[in-house]
Amino acid sequence: MSETTTAFDVRHPTEGVSIIDVRGDVTPASEDGLGDAFAQASEAAAAGVVINFTGLDYMNSGGIGLLVTLLVRAQRSKQQLAAFGLSDHYRQIFELTRLDDAIAIHDTEADAIAALGTEK
Amino acid sequence: MSEQPDMATEPTAAETPAEPTAAETPAEPTAAEPTGPRNADSWARPVDRLSAKDSEKGFDPTSVDGRRIAGPIQGFGKMWQKTYTVALADADVAPQQVIADWKKHYGEFWPKGNRFQAPLAGLQPGEVGLITGKAGGLKLSTGVLVLYSDDESFSFMTPEGHPFAGMITFSAHGAAPTTAQVQLLIRAQDPMVELGMALGGHRKEDQMWIHTLTQLAHHFGVEEPAVDKQVVCVDRKRQWRRAGNIRHDAVLHTMTRPFRRSPKPAADPDGDVKET
Numbered sequence: 001m002s003e004t005t006t007a008f009d010v011r012h013p014t015e016g017v018s019i020i021d022v023r024g025d026v027t028p029a030s031e032d033g034l035g036d037a038f039a040q041a042s043e044a045a046a047a048g049v050v051i052n053f054t055g056l057d058y059m060n061s062g063g064i065g066l067l068v069t070l071l072v073r074a075q076r077s078k079q080q081l082a083a084f085g086l087s088d089h090y091r092q093i094f095e096l097t098r099l100d101d102a103i104a105i106h107d108t109e110a111d112a113i114a115a116l117g118t119e120k
Numbered sequence: 121m122s123e124q125p126d127m128a129t130e131p132t133a134a135e136t137p138a139e140p141t142a143a144e145t146p147a148e149p150t151a152a153e154p155t156g157p158r159n160a161d162s163w164a165r166p167v168d169r170l171s172a173k174d175s176e177k178g179f180d181p182t183s184v185d186g187r188r189i190a191g192p193i194q195g196f197g198k199m200w201q202k203t204y205t206v207a208l209a210d211a212d213v214a215p216q217q218v219i220a221d222w223k224k225h226y227g228e229f230w231p232k233g234n235r236f237q238a239p240l241a242g243l244q245p246g247e248v249g250l251i252t253g254k255a256g257g258l259k260l261s262t263g264v265l266v267l268y269s270d271d272e273s274f275s276f277m278t279p280e281g282h283p284f285a286g287m288i289t290f291s292a293h294g295a296a297p298t299t300a301q302v303q304l305l306i307r308a309q310d311p312m313v314e315l316g317m318a319l320g321g322h323r324k325e326d327q328m329w330i331h332t333l334t335q336l337a338h339h340f341g342v343e344e345p346a347v348d349k350q351v352v353c354v355d356r357k358r359q360w361r362r363a364g365n366i367r368h369d370a371v372l373h374t375m376t377r378p379f380r381r382s383p384k385p386a387a388d389p390d391g392d393v394k395e396t
């Protein structure tokens with residue numbers, strides 16, 4: 001298994017929307033890093049939080065569980081959670097696990113932001 | 121009412137998985153081949169509905185066949201994350217060996233009362249395992265999809281009708297000692313199960329996983345394993361729009377089975393009638 005540096009960077013491309021850029025792995029070991037990034041993103045995101053999976057290298061089933069808990073946190077704050085940049089493989093995993101019932105998947109960052117009701 | 125089943129220790133022929141296949145040891149990609157995600161083979165292939173046709177006596181594949189997957193998002197009740205761990209103290213065993221043995225003997229570690237029919241191919245991604253047992257004194261037939269499986273973990277996802285909607289992940293990590301873990305991320309599938317959870321279902325579930333990890337530890341020679349439990353209520357809200365899940369309830373499905381029509385026998389090319 002290759003060594004991977006995992007990082008979750010938060011940016012605010014437009015008012016009301018935050019983006020978490022995922023780099024590396026999403027596994028149960030990411031709980032603190034992704035959780036902290038979500039807290040930071042959520043604070044400044046009235047409309048919602050978008051997760052950018054373009055830099056995702058690896059995700060296991062524990063990572064899916066982690067996303068479910070983030071979704072609950074977003075719903076509790078009455079925020080939407082969206083995603084873009086998923087490879088075909090992980091898009092299929094979202095569909096298989098029915099995560100896509102609650103986390104909208106978009107092709108691009110612009111699509112995701114627009115869907116949250118805010119123009120970039 | 122609908123409690124997590126107690127599980128049996130009656131190994132059957134079908135619980136013994138086939139010898140490892142090529143799918144378990146994917147070949148190294150050559151320079152000319154696209155690599156894709158490094159764990160792509162560990163995931164089940166996308167399916168809209170589950171398929172379960174063959175079963176041993178006592179199992180009911182119709183409780184799973186044609187059903188959709190139902191994860192924690194699709195369930196009704198409060199969402200719980202339950203984590204059970206056991207340190208395999210004094211057992212010189214690597215996480216990979218723990219998972220390999222766990223997959224091979226999965227149903228043997230369950231408490232008596234219920235049974236697990238492992239897929240013939242073993243607990244491989246995309247395979248379906250069947251469960252039979254009792255919940256609240258009533259017979260229950262259901263199953264699970266093997267969602268993910270690698271050297272250090274494997275996960276099940278539940279179908280519609282299973283008492284819980286969610287994921288169960290079995291993993292092993294660390295060294296000296298290796299720790300084995302079961303983690304559930306679940307909601308009760310419907311209001312009847314939610315009620316059952318409040319009336320002793322949580323306790324029964326604890327017993328089941330503590331027993332499972334204790335048996336696993338015994339398998340590796342640990343004499344007095346101590347199982348730790350952590351429970352977090354991830355979401356206290358019940359999803360009332362999912363109350364209709366009760367139409368799939370596995371206990372109700374099992375109770376009403378005698379009153380449902382059996383599939384028509386299929387005729388073979390010679391005109392004889394085959395029982396299906």
